[in-house]
Amino acid sequence: MVVLILGISILVATPGRLLDHLKNTSSFLHTNLRWIIFDEADRILELGYGKEIEDILNILGSKQQKSVGKGNTTSQISEVQRQNVLLSATLNEKVNHLAEISLDNPVMVGLDKKIELQLTHQDVKPMEFNGNDILGKDGKLLSSSTEEYKLPTQLLQRYIKVPCGSRLVVLLAILKHLFEKEPSQKVVVxxxxxDAVDFHYSLVSGFQWLSRQQSDTDVKQLFLKCNTFRLHGNMNHEDRRTTFHAFKTEKSALLLSTDVAARGLDFPKVRCIIQYDPPGEATEYVHRVGRTARIGEKGDSLLFLQPVETDYLPGLEKHGVTLTEYPLQKLLDSFPLFGIRYHPKNFVSVDTHPWVVSLQKALESFTSSELKMKKIAQNAFCSWVRAYTAHRGELKGIFMVKKLHLGHVARSFALKEQPSLVNKSLQKQTKKRMRDQKQTNVSKKRKVGKR
Structure with missing residues (x-):
């Protein structure tokens, strides 16, 4: 508050907090305001802040360039020239509407072929938005289901088809291969x-394994020898900030993250993006892979899909995004087990590959041997299933829980127990918490009665 009174050069705020100060902080003066920047405008509107943005524009005098009456007094808008800027990776109908009410003779500026497009203006009318339309290069509305996305030509995009029960082993195999092949690189998963981020972070940070027969002189080492970081919305601000700066300055590191890192963060020299859990809409795919192959640098992206999820690929192809299949078979054969290299003729599927079977057993043993690790895995399993059921629209027909074998899902979190046992365990914990809460409430009522 004191800082606002003294005056500042740059203010970074959320829409709700900014609107609160504009309405209720009398010492918050903005007559010399020169720039208003709405970063990630599409995301702000998706989160339901459209009304707050319009109120902010009204108060700042950016929506209508004329005198604004307030009661019996009239406040003349400052004659200072003001520049309004909307930054958005995707342009849908909501963003277009916001541009119409906040920008005077707007120009769209892009990095691709120095695009400068004059947006067409129409009378602003209240409208219902479904977010399914975006602007094409000619200024006309196009269906988001057909619009092509232009990704860097130096970005190598691939997908890997993995049975559910082998997902964890394959992820670790790919990470091991990447860091052994090129130690100085950054990877984001x-x-x-x-909960899934926390589980994989704990696993990678502590899992040790020997790929050959152990002798008395052998000492187990970490399976992945790299600096590992995690980033998600449940971390406190200071921890997120520390992670961001640490990963940014490292020359070789692994970042495990939710979509909190998919937008607005610039991590230099990221070589590979792995989408272990598939994104939702195609725009989310674009935002994720946008963390690599930046400013002319080379980059790789890898999308994990289960066999029942491959119908997701045609949806990307509608946007001009074509992925080639990753050579999983070749990768698995490159890892020796007990000094022996296996070849395709020796097994039928990924699940039966000796190296996969051996590593899966070791992972399950590691998880079950520590109570804390097991609980983290159980929480991650349950939250993953909940998230899997949250897909919307056409994606519901692709990502369907009833198509999955939940026992195999449990294996992907290194759990030996069947999902029913995991659920029963969590149900017991929930019931216990409810009983404890009731007892606490009864004790409080008794104390109040005695008074």
Whole structure:
């Protein structure tokens, strides 16, 4: 508050907090305001802040360039020239509407072929938005289901088809291969939930394994020898900030994250993006892979899909995004087990590959041997299933829980127990918390009665 009174050069705020100060803080003066910047405008509107943005524009005098009456007094808008800027990776109908009410003779500026497009103006009318339309290069509305996305040509995009029960082993195999092949590189892995990030972070940070027969002189080492960081919305601000700066300055590191890192963060020299949990809409895919292949740098992206999820690929192809299949078979054969290299003729599927079977057993043993680790895995399993059921629209027909074998899902979190046992365990814990809460409430009532 004191800082606002003294005056500041730059203010960064959320829409709700800014609107609160504009309405209720009398010492918050903005007559010399020169710039208003709405970063990630599409995301702000998706989160339901459209009304707050319009109120902010009204108060700042940016919606209508004329005198604004307030009661019996009239406040003349400052003659200082003002520049309004909307920054958005995607342009849908909501963003277009916001541009119409906040920008005077707007120009769209892009990095691709120095695009400068004069937006067409129409009378602003209240409208219902479904977010399914975006502006094409000619200024006309196009369906988001057909609009092509232009991604960097130096970005190598691939997908990997993995059975559910082998997902965890394959992820670790790919990470191991990447860091052994090129130790000095940065990799970002995207997950669907905060609990999943915590589980994989704990696993990678502590899991040790020997790929050969152990002798008395052998000492187990970390399976992945790299600096590992995590980032998600449930972390406090200071921890997130520390992670951001640490990963940004490292030359070689692994970041496990939710979509909190998919927008607005610039991590230099990220070589590979792994989407372990598939994104939702195609725009989310674009935002994720946008963390690599930046400013002319080379980059790789890898999308994990289960066999029942491959119908997701045609949806990307509608936007001009074509992925080639990753050679999983070749990767698995490159890892020796007990000094022996296996070849395709020796097994039928990924699940039966000796190296996969051996590593899966070791992972399950590691998780079950520590009570804390097991609980983290159980929480991650449950939150992952909840997130999987949250897909909307056409994606519901692709990502369907009833198509999955939940026992295999449990294996992907290194759990030996069947999901029913995991659920029963969590149900017991929930009932216990409810009983404890009731007892606490009864005790409080008794104390109040005695008074």
């Amino acid at each position: 995207f997950f669907s939930t905060c």
